[in-house]
Amino acid sequence: MTPREYLGSAAIPGGEELKLYRRGGDYMIVLDRNELMSSRMSGSEKALAVMTIERLAGRKAPHLLIGGYGMGFTLRAALAILPADARITLVELVPEIIAWARGPMVELAAGCLDDPRVELVMGDVASAIADGRGNYDAILLDVDNGPDGLTMAANDRLYSAQGLAVARDALRPGGILAVWSAGSDDAFTRRLRNAAFAVDEVVVKARDNGKGPRHVIWFAAKR
Numbered sequence: 001m002t003p004r005e006y007l008g009s010a011a012i013p014g015g016e017e018l019k020l021y022r023r024g025g026d027y028m029i030v031l032d033r034n035e036l037m038s039s040r041m042s043g044s045e046k047a048l049a050v051m052t053i054e055r056l057a058g059r060k061a062p063h064l065l066i067g068g069y070g071m072g073f074t075l076r077a078a079l080a081i082l083p084a085d086a087r088i089t090l091v092e093l094v095p096e097i098i099a100w101a102r103g104p105m106v107e108l109a110a111g112c113l114d115d116p117r118v119e120l121v122m123g124d125v126a127s128a129i130a131d132g133r134g135n136y137d138a139i140l141l142d143v144d145n146g147p148d149g150l151t152m153a154a155n156d157r158l159y160s161a162q163g164l165a166v167a168r169d170a171l172r173p174g175g176i177l178a179v180w181s182a183g184s185d186d187a188f189t190r191r192l193r194n195a196a197f198a199v200d201e202v203v204v205k206a207r208d209n210g211k212g213p214r215h216v217i218w219f220a221a222k223r
Contacts, residue, residue, distance in 0.1 A: 012093075041207050044204040046076075053082060062082065064087070065128060066078070072101060074142060125158070172222075197221060
Protein backbone atom coordinates (compact mmCIF):
# COMPACT_ATOMS: atom_id res chain seq x y z
CA MET A 1 0.00 0.00 0.00
CA THR A 2 1.22 3.49 -0.82
CA PRO A 3 2.15 5.32 2.39
CA ARG A 4 0.12 8.39 3.17
CA GLU A 5 1.77 11.80 2.93
CA TYR A 6 1.33 14.38 5.69
CA LEU A 7 0.32 17.77 4.23
CA GLY A 8 -0.52 19.93 7.20
CA SER A 9 -2.33 20.41 10.49
CA ALA A 10 -4.95 22.78 11.90
CA ALA A 11 -5.81 23.60 15.50
CA ILE A 12 -9.51 23.57 16.31
CA PRO A 13 -10.42 26.50 18.59
CA GLY A 14 -11.04 25.04 22.01
CA GLY A 15 -10.46 21.53 20.68
CA GLU A 16 -7.77 19.31 19.25
CA GLU A 17 -5.80 19.12 16.00
CA LEU A 18 -6.87 18.16 12.50
CA LYS A 19 -4.32 16.66 10.12
CA LEU A 20 -4.48 16.49 6.32
CA TYR A 21 -2.99 13.50 4.50
CA ARG A 22 -2.79 12.40 0.88
CA ARG A 23 -2.44 8.86 -0.43
CA GLY A 24 -2.15 8.82 -4.21
CA GLY A 25 -5.07 10.92 -5.43
CA ASP A 26 -7.09 10.58 -2.21
CA TYR A 27 -7.21 13.02 0.68
CA MET A 28 -8.05 12.38 4.33
CA ILE A 29 -8.68 14.73 7.25
CA VAL A 30 -7.93 12.99 10.54
CA LEU A 31 -8.58 13.79 14.19
CA ASP A 32 -6.40 11.69 16.48
CA ARG A 33 -7.10 8.18 15.09
CA ASN A 34 -10.48 9.05 13.59
CA GLU A 35 -10.75 9.71 9.86
CA LEU A 36 -13.31 12.52 9.87
CA MET A 37 -13.59 12.78 6.10
CA SER A 38 -12.12 11.29 2.97
CA SER A 39 -12.31 12.17 -0.70
CA ARG A 40 -13.11 8.48 -1.32
CA MET A 41 -16.42 8.70 0.56
CA SER A 42 -18.62 11.62 -0.44
CA GLY A 43 -22.05 10.12 -1.09
CA SER A 44 -23.74 11.14 2.15
CA GLU A 45 -22.28 14.67 2.06
CA LYS A 46 -23.71 15.12 -1.45
CA ALA A 47 -27.03 13.65 -0.31
CA LEU A 48 -27.18 16.27 2.44
CA ALA A 49 -27.42 18.95 -0.25
CA VAL A 50 -29.47 17.13 -2.86
CA MET A 51 -32.14 15.80 -0.50
CA THR A 52 -32.47 19.15 1.25
CA ILE A 53 -32.94 21.03 -2.01
CA GLU A 54 -35.51 18.47 -3.17
CA ARG A 55 -37.53 19.42 -0.09
CA LEU A 56 -37.35 23.10 -1.11
CA ALA A 57 -38.86 22.51 -4.55
CA GLY A 58 -40.68 25.55 -5.91
CA ARG A 59 -38.99 28.14 -3.71
CA LYS A 60 -37.73 31.20 -5.53
CA ALA A 61 -34.20 32.51 -4.81
CA PRO A 62 -33.59 30.07 -1.96
CA HIS A 63 -31.02 31.05 0.67
CA LEU A 64 -29.07 28.19 2.24
CA LEU A 65 -26.68 28.24 5.19
CA ILE A 66 -24.05 25.50 5.06
CA GLY A 67 -22.18 24.92 8.30
CA GLY A 68 -18.75 23.46 7.61
CA TYR A 69 -16.86 23.23 4.30
CA GLY A 70 -15.15 19.89 4.92
CA MET A 71 -13.92 18.90 1.48
CA GLY A 72 -16.67 20.85 -0.27
CA PHE A 73 -18.83 17.94 -1.41
CA THR A 74 -22.03 19.39 0.06
CA LEU A 75 -21.32 22.84 -1.37
CA ARG A 76 -20.54 21.55 -4.87
CA ALA A 77 -23.60 19.29 -4.91
CA ALA A 78 -25.80 22.25 -3.94
CA LEU A 79 -24.30 24.55 -6.56
CA ALA A 80 -24.85 21.91 -9.25
CA ILE A 81 -28.63 21.97 -8.84
CA LEU A 82 -29.51 25.37 -7.36
CA PRO A 83 -30.81 28.11 -9.69
CA ALA A 84 -28.77 31.16 -10.62
CA ASP A 85 -30.67 33.37 -8.15
CA ALA A 86 -29.94 31.13 -5.15
CA ARG A 87 -27.62 32.19 -2.35
CA ILE A 88 -25.39 30.09 -0.13
CA THR A 89 -23.82 31.39 3.06
CA LEU A 90 -20.93 29.04 3.81
CA VAL A 91 -19.60 29.23 7.38
CA GLU A 92 -16.24 27.67 8.25
CA LEU A 93 -14.53 27.95 11.61
CA VAL A 94 -11.04 26.67 10.74
CA PRO A 95 -9.00 28.86 8.35
CA GLU A 96 -6.75 25.98 7.30
CA ILE A 97 -9.74 24.08 5.89
CA ILE A 98 -10.20 26.87 3.34
CA ALA A 99 -6.44 27.16 2.79
CA TRP A 100 -6.32 23.45 1.97
CA ALA A 101 -9.23 23.86 -0.45
CA ARG A 102 -7.35 26.62 -2.25
CA GLY A 103 -4.01 24.81 -1.97
CA PRO A 104 -3.38 21.06 -2.08
CA MET A 105 -7.05 20.23 -2.78
CA VAL A 106 -7.66 22.99 -5.33
CA GLU A 107 -8.52 20.52 -8.10
CA LEU A 108 -11.05 18.80 -5.85
CA ALA A 109 -12.58 22.19 -4.93
CA ALA A 110 -13.19 22.88 -8.64
CA GLY A 111 -13.72 26.60 -8.09
CA CYS A 112 -16.75 26.22 -5.83
CA LEU A 113 -15.57 28.87 -3.38
CA ASP A 114 -15.45 31.43 -6.20
CA ASP A 115 -19.02 30.84 -7.38
CA PRO A 116 -20.88 34.19 -7.22
CA ARG A 117 -23.75 32.53 -5.34
CA VAL A 118 -21.43 31.73 -2.41
CA GLU A 119 -20.61 34.03 0.48
CA LEU A 120 -17.83 32.64 2.67
CA VAL A 121 -18.01 33.60 6.34
CA MET A 122 -15.14 32.63 8.62
CA GLY A 123 -16.44 32.01 12.11
CA ASP A 124 -18.73 29.99 14.31
CA VAL A 125 -21.84 28.65 12.58
CA ALA A 126 -23.80 28.89 15.84
CA SER A 127 -23.27 32.65 15.78
CA ALA A 128 -24.31 32.85 12.12
CA ILE A 129 -27.52 30.98 12.92
CA ALA A 130 -28.27 33.19 15.91
CA ASP A 131 -27.79 36.31 13.79
CA GLY A 132 -30.00 35.05 10.96
CA ARG A 133 -33.52 35.21 12.33
CA GLY A 134 -35.90 34.28 9.51
CA ASN A 135 -33.14 34.50 6.90
CA TYR A 136 -32.76 30.94 5.64
CA ASP A 137 -34.76 28.48 3.61
CA ALA A 138 -32.45 25.72 4.81
CA ILE A 139 -29.63 25.20 7.29
CA LEU A 140 -27.30 22.30 6.51
CA LEU A 141 -25.02 21.22 9.35
CA ASP A 142 -21.99 18.97 8.89
CA VAL A 143 -19.68 20.54 11.43
CA ASP A 144 -18.81 17.44 13.45
CA ASN A 145 -19.45 13.72 13.44
CA GLY A 146 -23.05 14.55 14.30
CA PRO A 147 -24.94 15.46 17.46
CA ASP A 148 -22.49 13.36 19.51
CA GLY A 149 -19.59 15.67 18.58
CA LEU A 150 -15.99 14.55 18.24
CA THR A 151 -14.09 17.71 17.41
CA MET A 152 -15.45 20.38 19.78
CA ALA A 153 -17.54 20.09 22.91
CA ALA A 154 -18.81 23.59 22.06
CA ASN A 155 -20.64 22.09 19.07
CA ASP A 156 -23.03 20.47 21.52
CA ARG A 157 -24.85 23.82 21.77
CA LEU A 158 -25.90 23.47 18.14
CA TYR A 159 -27.73 20.26 18.95
CA SER A 160 -29.15 21.11 22.37
CA ALA A 161 -32.81 22.02 22.84
CA GLN A 162 -31.82 25.69 23.01
CA GLY A 163 -29.66 25.41 19.88
CA LEU A 164 -32.49 23.80 17.95
CA ALA A 165 -34.86 26.57 18.99
CA VAL A 166 -32.37 29.15 17.67
CA ALA A 167 -32.07 27.25 14.40
CA ARG A 168 -35.86 27.09 14.05
CA ASP A 169 -36.06 30.86 14.50
CA ALA A 170 -33.44 31.36 11.77
CA LEU A 171 -35.57 29.45 9.24
CA ARG A 172 -38.32 30.84 7.09
CA PRO A 173 -41.74 29.12 7.38
CA GLY A 174 -41.44 25.56 6.08
CA GLY A 175 -37.66 25.80 6.09
CA ILE A 176 -35.44 22.77 6.59
CA LEU A 177 -32.80 22.06 9.21
CA ALA A 178 -30.67 19.22 7.81
CA VAL A 179 -28.13 17.54 10.09
CA TRP A 180 -25.52 15.00 8.96
CA SER A 181 -24.32 12.33 11.36
CA ALA A 182 -22.02 9.31 11.31
CA GLY A 183 -24.74 7.35 13.13
CA SER A 184 -28.24 7.40 14.56
CA ASP A 185 -29.14 9.15 17.80
CA ASP A 186 -32.60 8.54 19.24
CA ALA A 187 -32.22 11.27 21.86
CA PHE A 188 -31.48 13.84 19.15
CA THR A 189 -34.51 12.73 17.14
CA ARG A 190 -36.67 13.32 20.22
CA ARG A 191 -35.12 16.76 20.75
CA LEU A 192 -35.95 17.72 17.16
CA ARG A 193 -39.58 16.67 17.59
CA ASN A 194 -39.80 18.45 20.95
CA ALA A 195 -38.51 21.60 19.20
CA ALA A 196 -41.63 21.58 16.97
CA PHE A 197 -39.97 20.19 13.85
CA ALA A 198 -41.52 17.60 11.54
CA VAL A 199 -38.69 15.05 11.39
CA ASP A 200 -37.59 12.71 8.61
CA GLU A 201 -34.57 10.55 9.51
CA VAL A 202 -32.88 9.04 6.44
CA VAL A 203 -30.10 6.46 6.26
CA VAL A 204 -27.62 7.03 3.42
CA LYS A 205 -24.46 5.21 2.39
CA ALA A 206 -21.08 6.91 2.50
CA ARG A 207 -20.04 6.13 -1.06
CA ASP A 208 -21.54 7.30 -4.33
CA ASN A 209 -22.02 3.69 -5.41
CA GLY A 210 -24.35 2.97 -2.48
CA LYS A 211 -21.72 1.08 -0.50
CA GLY A 212 -19.68 1.86 2.57
CA PRO A 213 -20.69 2.85 6.10
CA ARG A 214 -24.25 3.88 6.92
CA HIS A 215 -24.67 7.56 7.77
CA VAL A 216 -27.78 9.40 8.93
CA ILE A 217 -29.31 12.71 7.88
CA TRP A 218 -32.16 14.34 9.76
CA PHE A 219 -34.42 16.62 7.72
CA ALA A 220 -36.38 18.72 10.21
CA ALA A 221 -39.05 20.98 8.70
CA LYS A 222 -40.19 24.08 10.53
CA ARG A 223 -43.91 23.70 11.11
